[in-house]
Amino acid sequence: MKKLHTFSPWERSQAVLLKEILKGEGIDCLLKNDQLLAGMGEIPFTECYPELWLIDDEVYPRARLFLDHWLKNEPAGDGAWVCPNCKEELEEQFGACWSCGSERPSV
């Protein structure tokens, strides 16, 4: 097991997406601290940073390259977004709607 990347709490949806992408590439990985986010607000932010861990150490260089490439191509963020469910306007740093709990669309 080897840690690939630590995400910010509000990058959780990115972490989940990246895990799926890596899985599609044949790279097995595990998202740690993901569950803790369910209780966000009750626990300190520092304890719920999602961490992406590789099951197989040997794929690290490949996964690292993939991650760097992926992060570089991530849009820098275009500010506020609107919840597709309840139409609440949310600031860029929120990964989910604080009003209804819907996840931010990954578009």
Ligand SMILES: [Zn+2]
């Ligand atoms: Zn909402």
